[in-house]
Amino acid sequence: MTSSRKDKRPVFVAGRGAVSGFGLGVKALCDGVFSGQTALRPLTRTSQHGVATKFVGEIPAGTFDQPINENDLPRHSSWIAAQEAFAEAGNHSRQRVGLVLATTKANMSGICGQGQGLGSPMFLARQLSQDLELGLPPSALSAACASGIIAVATAARRIATGECDTMLVLSVDIINEFILKGFGGMGALDPERCRPFDRQRRGVSLGDGAAAIVLTAHERDSIGIRVAGYAGANDACHVTGPDYEGLGLGLAATRAIAHAGLQLTDIDLIHLHATGTQANDKSEAIGLGNAWSHVADKTPPAFGSKSQTGHTLGAAGGIESLLTIAGLERSCVPKNIGLETLGCDKRLDLPTTIRKLTRANHALKIASGFGGVQGAAVFSA
Amino acid sequence: MKSATILGCGIVDETGIAGTRGITANWSDLQMIAPGTAKTMRTVFGKKDPTFRRIDLLARALVLACEAADLENALSVEQRQETAVCIETDLGALATDIDFAASLSDECVHASIFPYSLTSTSLGELALRYELRGPTMSMSVRDDSIGIEQDPTLAGESLRESLRMLDCGDVEYAVAGVVNTMLEPAAGKPAIMRAVVTILAAHEHGSGIGTLEWPDGSFDPFAQLISMCR
Numbered sequence: 001m002t003s004s005r006k007d008k009r010p011v012f013v014a015g016r017g018a019v020s021g022f023g024l025g026v027k028a029l030c031d032g033v034f035s036g037q038t039a040l041r042p043l044t045r046t047s048q049h050g051v052a053t054k055f056v057g058e059i060p061a062g063t064f065d066q067p068i069n070e071n072d073l074p075r076h077s078s079w080i081a082a083q084e085a086f087a088e089a090g091n092h093s094r095q096r097v098g099l100v101l102a103t104t105k106a107n108m109s110g111i112c113g114q115g116q117g118l119g120s121p122m123f124l125a126r127q128l129s130q131d132l133e134l135g136l137p138p139s140a141l142s143a144a145c146a147s148g149i150i151a152v153a154t155a156a157r158r159i160a161t162g163e164c165d166t167m168l169v170l171s172v173d174i175i176n177e178f179i180l181k182g183f184g185g186m187g188a189l190d191p192e193r194c195r196p197f198d199r200q201r202r203g204v205s206l207g208d209g210a211a212a213i214v215l216t217a218h219e220r221d222s223i224g225i226r227v228a229g230y231a232g233a234n235d236a237c238h239v240t241g242p243d244y245e246g247l248g249l250g251l252a253a254t255r256a257i258a259h260a261g262l263q264l265t266d267i268d269l270i271h272l273h274a275t276g277t278q279a280n281d282k283s284e285a286i287g288l289g290n291a292w293s294h295v296a297d298k299t300p301p302a303f304g305s306k307s308q309t310g311h312t313l314g315a316a317g318g319i320e321s322l323l324t325i326a327g328l329e330r331s332c333v334p335k336n337i338g339l340e341t342l343g344c345d346k347r348l349d350l351p352t353t354i355r356k357l358t359r360a361n362h363a364l365k366i367a368s369g370f371g372g373v374q375g376a377a378v379f380s381a
Numbered sequence: 382m383k384s385a386t387i388l389g390c391g392i393v394d395e396t397g398i399a400g401t402r403g404i405t406a407n408w409s410d411l412q413m414i415a416p417g418t419a420k421t422m423r424t425v426f427g428k429k430d431p432t433f434r435r436i437d438l439l440a441r442a443l444v445l446a447c448e449a450a451d452l453e454n455a456l457s458v459e460q461r462q463e464t465a466v467c468i469e470t471d472l473g474a475l476a477t478d479i480d481f482a483a484s485l486s487d488e489c490v491h492a493s494i495f496p497y498s499l500t501s502t503s504l505g506e507l508a509l510r511y512e513l514r515g516p517t518m519s520m521s522v523r524d525d526s527i528g529i530e531q532d533p534t535l536a537g538e539s540l541r542e543s544l545r546m547l548d549c550g551d552v553e554y555a556v557a558g559v560v561n562t563m564l565e566p567a568a569g570k571p572a573i574m575r576a577v578v579t580i581l582a583a584h585e586h587g588s589g590i591g592t593l594e595w596p597d598g599s600f601d602p603f604a605q606l607i608s609m610c611r
Binding site: 008104105108110111112118119120121122123125137139140141142143144146150153154157158160161163177178181182183184185186187231232233234235236237238239240248251259369370371372373375 | 479489500508513538542548
């Protein structure tokens with residue numbers, strides 16, 4: 001598929017923004033994750049929902065100047081993240097800027113209450129496009145927990161084809177009763193803090209997140225990072241469970257690397273999906289282990305961050321792209337928090353202490369979601 | 382301007398099923414009221430499918446539309462490894478959202494339907510049945526804002542995104558279209574049953590039955606596809 005990619009314009013990262021369990025800003029997020037902290041704390045805002053976990057990655061109370069209602073958090077946190085990203089990008093005119101919004105459930109206030117939101121991503125996308133005074137019409141997509149990374153690909157494609165020069169990618173999800181009880185009802189929540197890839201792992205921890213990434217066709221506006229490649233795949237195996245050979249995920253990863261014009265051996269670090277469920281982590285390790293088995297005994301050093309931010313669902317691809325870029329900038333892979341005894345395929349190289357890289361040119365970000373959806377992107381320094 | 386070769390089209394709506402495969406049947410012909418009923422509708426296409434009733438309404442409508450479009454003959458198994466699924470929706474999984482939300486106050490929530498509150502799960506059913514291993518995504522084209530008219534230029538998002546993917550060479554084939562299903566009116570929305578799909582190929586990968594031009598917002602992009610079905 002990707003071998004026939006036509007010659008298109010390069011796509012650069014120009015700006016970044018985030019709101020997460022670590023509070024405001026990309027720096028707080030990246031410093032928190034790379035220093036080994038966790039934002040998974042006892043439930044406060046969501047404590048009344050009575051779910052079977054003690055820890056979530058809520059945006060801390062007091063993060064914003066004034067209290068924000070839970071239903072308004074998707075819009076407000078996205079707006080804050082976008083402002084940070086535009087500031088880094090140089091606050092150029094937004095008349096020719098388009099938006100791709102990624103979210104799973106957006107605003108559910110009209111379904112779980114008397115509000116206006118009926119879970120439509122486009123509802124939120126149009127609000128944000130107006131709030132941010134973006135000149136081009138917005139797009140909104142949902143691809144479950146791979147939404148964020150697929151949104152990066154979708155926006156990058158519009159720049160690559162010359163449709164526009166600048167795109168804003170927003171990815172957001174705020175945990176609420178609907179989401180917490182959904183995952184809880186499926187038995188997918190770890191009652192404690194999640195421990196991806198550990199033998200004793202018992203499920204996922206959830207978290208709030210909003211991430212903003214400004215993409216541009218202009219290298220002069222770049223932060224020194226390029227979206228070098230991207231791809232998607234589907235397991236076509238099961239709609240909620242994984243492919244135990246990790247075929248779809250491996251396919252997305254190898255396609256994205258080929259799309260970037262690179263070899264597997266060019267990849268210096270991987271940011272994993274790493275949810276902490278038995279099934280996800282097992283298949284992810286096998287899929288990547290198989291993909292790299294043709295060129296190496298082990299994968300490049302890899303890390304997950306959901307034991308620190310919580311699984312931010314539709315925002316995960318965005319939040320974790322920021323952490324992937326931070327890995328390139330800092331030339332290191334942070335330790336995998338919660339991993340004590342490896343409980344998955346040993347071919348996946350999972351540092352348990354921070355690891356300095358001798359080469360940090362290309363990083364792979366992968367994500368998976370319900371429906372067998374797989375997404376991958378390669379960022380290059 | 383981006384365009385692609387149309388290899389097939391299918392439609393499922395309140396009238397019945399039709400497609401470029403050559404089947405045109407209304408629901409009374411089929412002695413059924415809608416694909417939401419318990420009968421195994423794929424028998425219409427000469428296939429026994431005991432698991433069809435397991436899948437949600439959204440996926441059922443899409444599977445039937447793909448059958449009407451003759452997807453399995455339009456694309457070989459090898460070609461389907463390279464096929465994207467890009468479907469747009471106004472309602473998304475609203476009916477499932479409402480059902481699941483109604484269980485939130487129960488002792489046990491309706492966990493088995495929770496994954497179907499994501500439209501990507503329904504698209505995954507499609508990918509699973511036809512072994513479509515390209516990228517999968519749903520595009521949202523509904524705006525719930527009270528007092529704001531729906532923007533007709535949004536229609537065709539899935540077609541535009543598919544054309545972009547084909548134009549870039551990111552995929553060679555795509556299954557694109559629209560789906561909206563809700564058996565009963567809810568949340569101020571009327572009952573609806575409609576799925577339109579088209580199977581697209583980059584021009585260099587096939588001679589088809591027509592050409593899909595870039596939907597620029599000045600016309601209903603699905604009208605051409607529907608006219609090819611009936």
